[in-house]
Amino acid sequence: MNMIVCVKQVPDPEAPPASFQVDAASGRMVIAPSVNPVISPFDEQAVEAALRLKDAHGGKITVLSLGKDAVPHVIKKPLAMGADELILLQDDALEGGDSWSTAFALAHAIKKIGQYDLIFCGRQAADWDAGQVGSGIAELLGVPSVTLARKVEVSDGKAVVERVVPDGYEVVEVSLPALITVSNELGEPRYPTLRGIMATKKIEPIVWTAADLGVEASQCGVAGRRTRLLKLFKPVKEGRCQLIQADSPAEAGEKLALKLREAKLL
Amino acid sequence: MSDYKGVLVLAEVAQGKLAPIALELLGAGHGLAQQLGEQCSAALLGNGVTALAQEAIAYGADRVYVVDDPLLQDYQSDLYLAAMDKIITEASPQIVLLGQTSIGRDLAPRLAFRRQTGLSMDCVELSIDPETRLLLQTRPVYGGNARATFVSESRPQMATVRAKAMTPLERDASRQGEVVAVAAGLSPSMIRAKVVHRVKEEVEGIKLEDAQVIVGGGRGVGGPEAFKQLEELARILGGAVGASRPPCDSNWVPASLQIGLTGKVVTPELYIAIGISGASQHMAGCSGARNIVAINKNPEANIFNEASYGVVGDFRQVLPAFIAKVRELVGK
Missing domain, CATH: 3.40.50.620 (HUPs)
Incomplete structure (x- = not known):
C-alpha cells in the first residue's frame, strides 16, 4: 500500500502564550526565539495513522511538506518514526500562500508522486488553524475524503474510517484512493526509536520546486491566494480577574462560591 | 463580480x-x-x-x-x-x-x-x-x-x-x-465515502459541546482520583467534565474529554478551570466561555489572565469547601 502524509512545521503550540506576539504594523506573528519548531500535532497523528496501517499491511509512506524554513531534525521526525521517504516543496514562489495555494501545490506534488492509495493530513495546522488543506487536496485531486478520523483500517480495497462526531462516531467506508484527515482522538503518536533516528541520518529529503511540480508562479504562493489577510491583532483581554482573598484555602473556596452566586453564575 | x-x-x-x-x-x-x-x-x-x-x-x-x-x-x-x-x-x-x-x-x-x-x-x-x-x-x-x-x-x-x-x-x-x-x-x-452506520457513545451526563457549565481539570490536579471531585461538582451544577491535554495524554481521563486546539472547542456560560495553567493550546478550546473561574496554586499561571474570578491556592484544600458551599447554594 502506498501512503502519503502531508505535514507542516509550526512553532510549538504548547509554548507559553506570551511567546506569541503580534506586530500590528506588519501584520505578522512574532514568535519568541525560545519556541522550538515542531511537526504540527495533528500531522504527527496523521503519520501515526499511516504507520499503523504499514504495521498491519506493509507498504510505503511518503511524507510531504511545504515550506522553506524546514529544520532538518524536525521535519525528519516522521522518518524516525518509521516513514520511508521525505519530499520537501521548497521555492520562494510557493511561500506566503493561503489554504488554497498550499493545497494546490501539495495536490500537484501528489500527482507527481503518482502512486497512492491513501493520503493523510492532520485535521488542521497548529499555527493558522485553517482546517481546509486536506479536504482541498482531495477536491483538487478528485478523490473522496473522510475528515476527523480516529481510526482507519483497510480491507477489500477500501478504507473503513471511524469519524468523530459530537455524540459518538460514524463508520465511513470509502473507496481508494482517498484522503483522510486525522483528529486527536486517534491517540498519541509513537516516539521515534534510536534505530529510526540513526536510519534517518542516511535518508536525504527530495526537494522539489514549483517548476518540478509544473505549476506556474501565478497559481501558487502569494499569487495563487483566494483570501487576503487584512489585519492581525491580539484579542482584547479584559484582564479583570477578581482574586478571592481569604485567611484559609477553605474559606477562599466558600467565598468563591458566594461570589459566583452573587454574579448569578450559579 | x-x-x-x-x-x-x-x-x-x-x-x-x-x-x-x-x-x-x-x-x-x-x-x-x-x-x-x-x-x-x-x-x-x-x-x-x-x-x-x-x-x-x-x-x-x-x-x-x-x-x-x-x-x-x-x-x-x-x-x-x-x-x-x-x-x-x-x-x-x-x-x-x-x-x-x-x-x-x-x-x-x-x-x-x-x-x-x-x-x-x-x-x-x-x-x-x-x-x-x-x-x-x-x-x-x-x-x-x-x-x-x-x-x-x-x-x-x-x-x-x-x-x-x-x-x-x-x-x-x-x-x-x-x-x-x-x-x-x-x-x-x-456516494464515494459512505457512512454505513452511526454509533452513539454513551457519555455520562451532558455532552461537552452542549454543556452550560464545564469543570475542567489540568496537570495540576495530579492524577485520575481528583477527577471524581470534578465530576461531583459538574453533577451538582448540571454540567460536564473536561480536561486539558496532560490528563488525557496520561490516560487519567478519556481523550474525548480533551478541550483545546487538539481537542474540542467549547462555549459554556461558566468554565471552572482547576489545576489548569492556561496554555494557549488549551485556551484555544475554551476562550469562548462566557465566564472563566480558575483555581490554581501558581499566581503567575496564564489562566488568571483569562479568568473573571480566581483563587490562588491548592485545589485539594480549596475545592472541598467550594463544592460544599456550591451544593448548599444550588440546593443539591
Whole structure:
C-alpha cells in the first residue's frame, strides 16, 4: 500500500502564550526565539495513522511538506518514526500562500508522486488553524475524503474510517484512493526509536520546486491566494480577574462560591 | 463580480428541527444582507424537511432553497456537496456561511475548493466593510493567541461560523419568504465515502459541546482520583467534565474529554478551570466561555489572565469547601 502524509512545521503550540506576539504594523506573528519548531500535532497523528496501517499491511509512506524554513531534525521526525521517504516543496514562489495555494501545490506534488492509495493530513495546522488543506487536496485531486478520523483500517480495497462526531462516531467506508484527515482522538503518536533516528541520518529529503511540480508562479504562493489577510491583532483581554482573598484555602473556596452566586453564575 | 448577490446560509437540521447553529447563521446572514441591501437565503437539505422552510423564514430567510430527498436523510459528504454546489449555482450568492460543526467542517472546504473560492473556517466575527462592501472574516489563529481578519479575493466569499458566536433573530411567524425546490439530481452512485452506520457513545451526563457549565481539570490536579471531585461538582451544577491535554495524554481521563486546539472547542456560560495553567493550546478550546473561574496554586499561571474570578491556592484544600458551599447554594 502506498501512503502519503502531508505535514507542516509550526512553532510549538504548547509554548507559553506570551511567546506569541503580534506586530500590528506588519501584520505578522512574532514568535519568541525560545519556541522550538515542531511537526504540527495533528500531522504527527496523521503519520501515526499511516504507520499503523504499514504495521498491519506493509507498504510505503511518503511524507510531504511545504515550506522553506524546514529544520532538518524536525521535519525528519516522521522518518524516525518509521516513514520511508521525505519530499520537501521548497521555492520562494510557493511561500506566503493561503489554504488554497498550499493545497494546490501539495495536490500537484501528489500527482507527481503518482502512486497512492491513501493520503493523510492532520485535521488542521497548529499555527493558522485553517482546517481546509486536506479536504482541498482531495477536491483538487478528485478523490473522496473522510475528515476527523480516529481510526482507519483497510480491507477489500477500501478504507473503513471511524469519524468523530459530537455524540459518538460514524463508520465511513470509502473507496481508494482517498484522503483522510486525522483528529486527536486517534491517540498519541509513537516516539521515534534510536534505530529510526540513526536510519534517518542516511535518508536525504527530495526537494522539489514549483517548476518540478509544473505549476506556474501565478497559481501558487502569494499569487495563487483566494483570501487576503487584512489585519492581525491580539484579542482584547479584559484582564479583570477578581482574586478571592481569604485567611484559609477553605474559606477562599466558600467565598468563591458566594461570589459566583452573587454574579448569578450559579 | 456583480453577478453574485445576497447571502446564503446552510440551515442544518437536527432531530427534525432547525439546529441552533442554523438559527444563529440566519441571524448573522440576515444582518449582513441588510447591510448590503440584499437578500438572505437559506439552504435546507434533508429528507422531509420542506416543512421547515417556513421556520427558516420566521428566523430571517427571505428565500429558502430546499433539496428534499430521501438520500439526504443523514449527512453524506458527497451528496451534500453536490446539493450545495447546485444551490450555489442557482442562487449565485456573494456570501456563503456554514456552521463550524461536524457537517460544516467536512463540507465547507470541499465546497469552497469545488467553487474555486476562498474560505475562512471557525469565524467568531463577521461584518461588512462599509467602504469595500467586502465580508470581513475574523477568526482565532495560533491557538487563540491572535485573531486574524481575512477578505476573499474570489466569489462567493465563504466562511464557517463557530457555535454561539452569532445571535438568532426573534422568531417572527408573520415574516414572508419564498420557497424554491431545487432538483439536485442526486443518486446513490455519487456516494464515494459512505457512512454505513452511526454509533452513539454513551457519555455520562451532558455532552461537552452542549454543556452550560464545564469543570475542567489540568496537570495540576495530579492524577485520575481528583477527577471524581470534578465530576461531583459538574453533577451538582448540571454540567460536564473536561480536561486539558496532560490528563488525557496520561490516560487519567478519556481523550474525548480533551478541550483545546487538539481537542474540542467549547462555549459554556461558566468554565471552572482547576489545576489548569492556561496554555494557549488549551485556551484555544475554551476562550469562548462566557465566564472563566480558575483555581490554581501558581499566581503567575496564564489562566488568571483569562479568568473573571480566581483563587490562588491548592485545589485539594480549596475545592472541598467550594463544592460544599456550591451544593448548599444550588440546593443539591
